[in-house]
Amino acid sequence: MPDWLALYYDDPLEITHGEGRHVWDSAGNRYLDFFGGILTTMTAHALPEVTKAVSEQAGRILHSSTLYLNRPMVDLAERIAQLSGIPDARVFFTTSGTEANDTALLLATTYRRGNTVLAMRNSYHGRSFSAVGVTGNRSWSPTSLSPLQTLYVHGGVRTRGPFAHLDDRAFIDACVADLRDILGHTRPPAALIAEPVQGVGGFTSPPDGLYAAFREVLNEHGILWIADEVQTGWGRTGDHFWGWQAHARSGPPDLVTFAKGIGNGMSIGGVVGRAEIMNCLDANSISTFGGTQITMAAGLANLAYLVEHDLQGNARRVGGLLIERLRAVAAKLPGVREVRGRGLMIGVELVRPGTDEADPKAAAAVLEAAREGGLLIGKGGGHDTSALRIAPPLSLTVAEAEEGAAILERALRSSY
Template sequence: MSRDPAVPAGPGGAAGLHARHRAVLPGWLTLYYERPIELTHGEGRHVWDADGNRYLDFFGGILTTMTAHALPEVAKAVAEQAGRILHSSTLYLNRTMVELAERIAELSGIPDARVFFTTSGTEANDAALLLATTYRRSNQVLAMRNSYHGRSFATVAVTGNRGWSPTSLSPLQTLYVHGGVRARGPYAHLSDAAFIDACVADLHDVLGQAHGTVAALIAEPVQGVGGFTSPPDGLFAAFREVLDRHGILWISDEVQTGWGRTGDHFWGWQAHAAGGPPDVLTFAKGIGNGMSVGGVVARAEVMNCLAVNSISTFGGSPVTMAAALANLTHLLDHDLQGNARRVGGPLIERLRAACAGLPAVREVRGRGLMVGIELAEPGTGRPSPETAAAVLEEARARGLLVGKGGGHDSSVLRVAPPLSLTAAEAEEGADILAAALRAATAPRAAPAPGESPPAAPAPGESPPDAPAPGRSAP
């Protein structure tokens, strides 16, 4: 396959860039694929690599390209703002930041809300923990097993996922409770109602182990890095009844579930709405559509509990605020939440049908455009990160990018395309993923004596039975 001449390759190509990457960047900085790819540009739901190969993007830069690649409204807002002023800090009034905060405060559902902007989800969750522990005068925090909340010292301390928690040192005393994973663990065999009752009983038991005041429960309505797992609807409403009796705050980590991605709701917490909105809500990723935007929404009394001066140098940047406001306006005006529901439902059913006869697929789960495919060893049921890695490679060779996650073993494929995904693109991606799953999980015949196994496809080269990725530049 010839390289698209419209996309010039960098010196040394992807292999050379990979060698330079390894020479100067941390060894723990994860890269996908045996031969990592460099993405150079995108449009809509597609991206192109440095070799000119086109891919249907079903991961969106880890759920961050929320509306579309190269969305004209966002590009225009960024260019116009950059032409006026790039930076000012929060020491000066910023009209766009105020306008965006007003819209987010209203959308949050939190009464008398205040909004603080950060540059990432990690920083947003870190700030939420600072607020909660200060407000409650306690460093004890409840978190969910299998959770992920970021890579800072404080957020690692509330991450219940061994694969993403590099240290046991912590500024917090964290108590982990059941409920984030429905299909595994000691309560998996129970009905939804009994599952919730058992998790509430576990919460009571955990609180009995606490030393006095507990500051907050931090929880993802759908666990992202954990493999798109979620409890039955209503669990956090039941938790909220217990938390309220103790004065414990509820922090809803909406970094991956916010902005309508689940289709049924604008925020993940709304699946548990009987308990009302959370005390604190964190967001990031999709709101900036690739720009570095995160933030915290909280009741005024919680947000204003810090009795010191504070600023943010880069949070609320004029450029990122302009991008986020344009992106949010586009999302609302085009009802992308409704599109996630309309397109996501058939996508999930199509994937379930395609996976029904595959012994390596343990479960297809999700809602809206947030779908997880859990892979396991046939016969044993043990998680199979090797299979997930193989499917990732097969899908890339066929022109589709997906992610992976799932506990500490990364045995779950994560499907999360931009919310503007069309029905035709959903069908195309599901068919490619089904073919990749079949190819990666098919029994492989042992090579004959003296015969070498077939070589892996070279970068940009598809396996013999795969349709070639598109080649035209946007």
Template structure:
């Protein structure tokens, strides 16, 4: 694919959900780090961007790009270069770019009315809430719409702490739940927690990372038992009532890590004994992306559904949409009045309805399972000859590739180099992990087998180039 000319840019920054907190050495970060490209539309826009936005608002690539339009699984930048999109605006373009069904629904709704607020009844909001409540698996479910995953998790924390009359919350190590004051307070990934101040008392437990940490050497069964014992120990140190456990079935910003299937079912047995609520953060794992299940929690479903479920990203296919599903007694526990000015707006719910209908009618969950398996197999096969790759993990179209140095330590330099090489070759991916050393691969769920093959080939090529540039652990270590 002729996506770019050679020697175009050099990375080390990242978007606000996946930025590398350990910037790469410009001499090892990627191609031509010491020779930036000539000024162009992107360079001019970057200067304007930096003048009016916060310094902590990170962007991908040393020379960031503007994406101006897309179609299907492809996007184009302001300089006319085409890319396979394997990140989908941080797992948000779930079905496809410029999906005609969504575009039509949005245009038709925009021609009628754009906005009303929850002070007025809304047919598309009610219809979408009915469908999500049924799909959630939560009995007697009610739905509250927000504008983002951060706001959805905020709302879930409000509900859980009000219902349980406690501000103590359990969260997973290496987790990420948003950028607001309260969600930063339950984020276990220190690279994304800019303050220790919080309205919540957060207790962190093991289980989000299977192949690193003190339990990594154990079997899945023993790993789960050790994590349950840790949970019991943490609860023994808590003072009084604990409100909830919030957990991502697969940790997104953490680098697409997860515990064994059934871990949260084992946790829920403990939680239920104490009356503690289980909040599943499905902002990235929902809507069939994992292929095997419609929701990430269903891989842990032996103990039944969660008490609360948060969602966002993919349901809107780029529209600003999020929400919370909860049992009616939990959702209705608030005593004060409340509204949502923008949550569940006519235009976002109309687009989300069309998007959800397309996803279900075309079995995109099944497609994620099939094309994801193709990608995983290709990457795992190539990794056998790439010492730079420690692990290829994930399920469906949610795939992580962890990169390391020669001694096996995390290598953010290798990740930034691969990110840039991939862009140069014509494929956009993401990055994550606490040390910024994991690649995040999450294409739209309509990805075709041919595109999966093409993208896998480009990613393998990018990894080989990073292996040559940065190096990895020695063979056999």
């Protein structure tokens, strides 16, 4: 493996199996999982409905490519098109969020016949050449070379930067003015790509309505809006099924990318968008592994379980309790700058006590201490990886939320 393929923890953890919201390592230790393989185990580990669907499909056929009619792919595409809120939508399946964003950028630049793209500062969109080229987080962007010309806009981080001192309305107005200023200095870009809640960036988000305000400006120039819902989709934010719906005054985006949670661990990504954009390619294009029968079976079963059991509502209720519990803990600790998020997508930003300086060493220490206490969490952030990332499966119970909060509180106290 290459050196840049990093592992969490000083003593790397090998997860051997899981059930519900828990996983076990190769030494037999049990952990409450508050990260879900980077927000991917969306409903639960070893969910019977999904494992049964995968097993039954595996007994029939695993794969045939998009060159052949694939009933599970059609069924899931129809379901996602319906849920997207986009009129006359079309769906294309990929194998990952990176590939989904890659495809959206291909479609947008082809449709608009230009390679300039707007992206948000502190953003993350994947590991491919084009996705790295629109990523606004230096920790995840190893090269300045790109097939795209990328212009970065303010707004993805509410509590840092030159507009942090403003109230929400003034913050939005300042970010819109910044966007207008950028557009006054360049040819109209093809699209704006933005995460409604920045994932790798530390679960930061703008005030509700920012992207609706941006959309009004974008529409003046014919610029498309791509909502990167790889981490925010499927009800994780609790208040909405899609993250973009917090900015819904302007209607749905032109393109929405998705991945991670829909497969509950199976490799599914994709793009859903307006037919005229989705149909704009004038060259052959297929997918060998995108939409394969076994992943579609998993996605159909997982999505059905999520909707039938109102896991979005559970994310809102249990996530709200968890955020308030963590804010009560943070109020007593000088090293916690902010507890933010919505639903079961929560960030805890750490700083050196008495300052506003990021504290990545503390974040690493809390990660280790939480593991010792039986809790797995993630980390991220645009300021030297100083934010803890909390994103349990959406079926998390109140008791498990309380248990995880208590472990995290002890881990934080041990580090400060």
